[in-house]
Amino acid sequence: MTSAPPDDDPFAFLRAKTKARVALGRCGDGLPTTRLLEFQRDHARARDAVHAALDVPVLSAELVATGLPVPIIVQSLAPDRATFLQRPDLGRRLEESSSAKLEKGDYDVSLVLADGLSATAAQKQGAALCALIGKSLSFRCAPPVIACGARVALGDEIAARLGAHLVIVLIGERPGLSSTQSLGAYITFAPKPGVTWDAERNCVSNIGPEGLPLAEAARRIVAMTALAFGIGATGTMLKEDDALAMLEGPGNSSPIDGHRDLQG
Amino acid sequence: MPYSSTIAGTRYTFPDLRTLLACASPPRAGDRLAGLAAETAEERVAARMALADLPLKIFLEEPLIPYEQDEVTRLIMDTHDAAAFAPVASMSVGAFRDYLLSDAATTESLRDLAPGLTPEMAAAVSKLMRNQDLIAVAKKISVVTRFRTTIGLPGRLSVRLQPNHPTDDLGGIGASILDGLLYGCGDACIGINPATDSAARVMALLQSIEDLRLRFSIPIQSCVLSHVTTTLDVIAKGAPVDLVFQSIAGSEAANRAFGVDLALLDEAHAAVQNLGRGPDGANLMYFETGQGAALSAEAHHGVDQQTMEARAYAVARRYHPLLVNTVVGFIGPEYLYDGKEIIRAGLEDHFCGKLLGLPMGVDVCYTNHAEADQDDMDNLLTLLGVAGCTYIMGVPGADDIMLGYQSTSYHDALYIRSVLGLKPAPEFEDWLTAMGIMDAAARIRPVTGETQKLLAALP
Structure with a gap:
């Protein structure tokens, strides 16, 4: 970037108190050029993340390189990004030829890596997070699934097709100005396509470089998965704190960010 | 009761008031998602033409959501001020738009009219208004x-x-x-x-x-x-x-x-x-x-x-x-x-x-x-x-x-x-x-x- 703010900025100390864009200075009523361009840079990054497409071959190769089985690639009924953004209902249903790829087996868990609202997040963190979760799960796991044009509830149909009792959907969260790479993890026991409510899921949100580290996220996801099989439910019945306590004594505070919309 | 209008020989019919309003609405994603939006641009204008001819008081007679089912409908109907509504009671939706834009609609008259209007009347007339109209009329209204x-x-x-x-x-x-x-x-x-x-x-x-x-x-x-x-x-x-x-x-x-x-x-x-x-x-x-x-x-x-x-x-x-x-x-x-x-x-x-x-x-x-x-x-x-x-x-x-x-x-x-x-x-x-x-x-x-x-x- 170009110039830094002037040293004599009397507001500068406000910036130490918050990440909000305080003490920006002004030129007349407007923003100084540096601040204007910083905002445009951050918005551009978020926009690019929303509109990026998953590079599926690269992501598949990364998953295989971690030791996971070859992933199954599926697509929702949303044929393009513009439709995906306007028709969340289409992002929750599988396109026909994708359904055919999902053979029923005898599985406990299906792990789904989905683009959601940030393919960038799935691309950059997905394989590593899948590997961490896959390594720690002591359940019969279906081959991982990469889902394009996907909302959270697409996982319900994927799990139902595979015959899995529980689905973990790792999905790109709506990018913010300060973070484009956050993944959300949604855990659903006994998912039923078109029937399961968002309140029947558990969520670990803001996973990524600006939020929860991958290893800690994986620990929480695995703990909640284990407890979900213990109590036969996810959602409001399952408290994350209980899951962590079961795993290894008292856990950290809840990472669930109630103000970030479900991607569903 | 169905509503209809004809453009260039094509007759457009709208089965009820809800459908008519939805089809008359300017394009937006939520109505498309809900399957309520007009299917063509011409159908949208046909709906507006039919809406413009409707009497404003139809919204008092035909609730969009049944009175028995919904307390917001009951609130709207039960608190409607017929005396305040009287000056516009005989107007069509289209004539109401014309009135709002006219010099007869002043800051004072619009203030007095407010309790006589229902949300459905406001929404209906807005669907016949350009952005300029929405600005011009809102500018006349003072709420302190x-x-x-x-x-x-x-x-x-x-x-x-x-x-x-x-x-x-x-x-x-x-x-x-x-x-x-x-x-x-x-x-x-x-x-x-x-x-x-x-x-x-x-x-x-x-x-x-x-x-x-x-x-x-x-x-x-x-x-x-x-x-x-x-x-x-x-x-x-x-x-x-x-x-x-x-x-x-x-x-x-x-x-x-x-x-x-x-x-x-x-x-x-x-x-x-x-x-x-x-x-x-x-x-x-x-x-x-x-x-x-x-x-x-x-x-x-x-x-x-x-x-x-x-x-x-x-x-x-x-x-x-x-x-x-x-x-x-x-x-x-x-x-x-x-x-x-x-x-x-x-x-x-x-x-x-x-x-x-x-x-x-x-x-x-x-x-x-x-x-x-x-x-x-x-x-x-x-x-x-x-x-x-x-x-x-x-x-x-x-x-x-x-x-x-x-x-x-x-x-x-x-x-x-x-x-x-x-x-x-x-x-x-x-x-x-x-x-x-x-x-x-x-x-x-x-x-x-x-x-x-x-x-x-x-x-």
């Missing part, structure tokens, strides 16, 4: 409300200072508040969206603003935008609550999804009245709305999203609120796809709210997955300033780091006041002048010794 400041006076534009922080950190919120005050923002209210709904945290936030207000004698009102049940809880615990906040929508079922009904809002209104913190006759409620809320709660009853939004205003006006705002672009592109749809919706909501007698503000905003950017927000902000919008949001650098969306900034507030010659609320203007923040020409001054004292208040 009061607490410690007087909001909505001609030539004034107020700002809700929105200093949100992802962990409700008092120092972080304080930094955003002081920054905003030094830009002349905060005269609508200082309103914090809390990161958690914890009563203890809400009380701490309210107390910190109360301390600042008393220390510097600032004519402001505060609000923590927690759920109404939390606010009732903190009122019972003695917190300094100026305003009761709640998100509301246009059907009983949609309000239930927000965890409220009219009885609960009545209770909250009574509780805040009993506190007596405002002057006599003060307006004590703050409501937020937004197109798409009812559809996202699957509680729209087959009614288009703009009409559902207008119905929320019937809920709001029951409580004579200090502030109402439509959070127009927050909901996302599945309801309002792009800048054009957001701009149109913002102007519609502002117009309908004002016509129904509400102090309408607009959260001029967008999310990162909408096809919109700051240029679109500049357009909407400018149009709303011309239309006489009551207040806008002031968020540091337009970036709400808690809610993860972009609104208008402190700088935007300076811009719109400057280009249109608008001032803050008079009490707040006096304080800004006394503090040396604003000069006699209503320009924000560089920081002085006096303002440094304010900065020293940061926790």
